[in-house]
Amino acid sequence: MLVTTESALLRRLATEQAAARVPSIVAAVVRDGEVVWWGARGSVDGTPPDDDTQYRLGSITKSLVAVLVMRLRDEGRVDLNDPLEKHVPGTSFGSSTVGQLLSHTGGLTAESPGSWWERTPGGDWAALQASLASDAVKNRPGSRFHYSNVGFGVLGELVARHRGRSWLEALRVEVLAPLGMTRTTPHPSGRHAQGYAVHPFADLLLPEPSPDAGAMAPAGQLWSTVRDLARWTSFVGGDTGDVLRPETMAEMRAVATVEDGDSWTSGYGLGLQLVRHQGRRLAGHTGSMPGFLATNLVDEVSGTGALALANTTSGPAILGLVVDLIGLADEHEPKLPPEWRPSEVDRGLLELTGLWHWGPTPYLLRLIPGDLFELTPVRGSGRASRFRRVGQDEWLGLDGYYAGETLRVGRGADGVPLYLDLVTFVFTRTPFDPAAPVPGGVDDGGWRVE
Structure with missing residues (x-):
């Protein structure tokens, strides 16, 4: 020093x-x-x-x-x-x-x-x-x-x-x-x-x-x-x-x-x-x-x-x-943050990354070092957790609100990820996607002015 x-x-x-x-x-x-x-x-x-x-x-x-x-x-x-x-x-x-x-x-x-x-x-x-x-x-x-x-x-x-x-x-x-x-x-x-x-x-x-x-x-x-x-x-x-x-x-x-x-x-x-x-x-x-x-x-x-x-x-x-x-x-001597460098990831996981919605609330699912997923709200504070893969389309919560809980990936008939089921909370690519098993269902009339 x-x-x-x-x-x-x-x-x-x-x-x-x-x-x-x-x-x-x-x-x-x-x-x-x-x-x-x-x-x-x-x-x-x-x-x-x-x-x-x-x-x-x-x-x-x-x-x-x-x-x-x-x-x-x-x-x-x-x-x-x-x-x-x-x-x-x-x-x-x-x-x-x-x-x-x-x-x-x-x-x-x-x-x-x-x-x-x-x-x-x-x-x-x-x-x-x-x-x-x-x-x-x-x-x-x-x-x-x-x-x-x-x-x-x-x-x-x-x-x-x-x-x-x-x-x-x-x-x-x-x-x-x-x-x-x-x-x-x-x-x-x-x-x-x-x-x-x-x-x-x-x-x-x-x-x-x-x-x-x-x-x-x-x-x-x-x-x-x-x-x-x-x-x-x-x-x-x-x-x-x-x-x-x-x-x-x-x-x-x-x-x-x-x-x-x-x-x-x-x-x-x-x-x-x-x-x-x-x-x-x-x-x-x-x-x-x-x-x-x-x-x-x-x-x-x-x-x-x-x-x-x-x-x-x-x-x-x-x-x-x-x-x-x-x-x-x-x-x-404040410690400098580690220099960021690109690193290889399991590219098969990229299809799961990006924007998901719990009801109307947007969340981001990101790959982070160690082949872990991080789920965080897009705005403000909320229920954020990291997840480690434990099986095919199954991820274990490591911290935060979902620590110890299992996130499961639901796929459509074509194999494309359709929703995330996290201890009964269903996340969808678009808010309240009627094609996903949203708890309680989605109103048939869809989104409207009033």
Whole structure:
């Protein structure tokens, strides 16, 4: 980036490190799958940390586990509306659905019973399940947002049962290896930061423990680096490679619940935290474990993402720091839109494009990159959606009002497209075409003055 931009970013990082007394902190800005800036302050074992120094991710781990669950959903093994009992039988909270667990609306207790799981070695699944035999449900499933670390311990077990291997091994094979995230591990490996608590009234440090969390590990076990977390941030922004369909990631970024009511500055999707700030919609996750703080976020519109990793239990406003880094990057160097170039399309689909009418209201059906259709009203706002082909003359709604609904093409005897049937709404080439099966029929007298 420009020297002036890099100076502004480094100053913001340095100010946070000094004011919050952070032993060490690293941060980066990501665009188009690349780290365009990274910086560090403080020291690890006497020297500045670099982009390959490991820090603990904490709850960012949850977003990786969520991708494993969504892969199972895309394979047809799991439905988000399935009760947990269908996949992990025998719990006291089996009526909570998979989707509710992903969005922290399943009603489960926030923490596992017994000693605080973040500071003590964890037991296996049997021990966790036994500890939750009673009083595990604190709210009616689906009634409200209630952050639950336990819920993601449960989702890790769900993944393990479907894959026949631990959630961690599934993560290595299905996500980390394909994305080249070789420095993301369950325990520190190679150069890594020691986690510390900073004395509130003196400039002293206290080492913090980092035990294996056992069955609770899917809630916050992983360690990673700037390089690996940058790749993950790009992934959350839609650069999903062969690991996940981009539309599935878009579904994960969609709002499932709002944490702070009408103000809607903080919400949750499917395994992802959502932030609204000064007109921006950001998606990613925060993380905290004893001795560590972490955050990664990406602006789904501009595509600019940022991340920060610190080895302190508390102090820095790390979420605000990451939000500011994204804002500074986009303010100093607004990203140019991609240069438009013509591209080949399935020309057999061209006959479906153009003007269609829902009653008297004109809509446009356009081919967009990825061989998707986009249906939008010609004037003003209205029900707009994108569609992906799922069969001969059948298209699935991906977003907007028609998300999940099926658009079917009706053809005349000559094979020419005559109408579109979208969940009983019939679109015709001309308004109220009497040759099409318009619901309720068309008046025999046709159009008239009065």
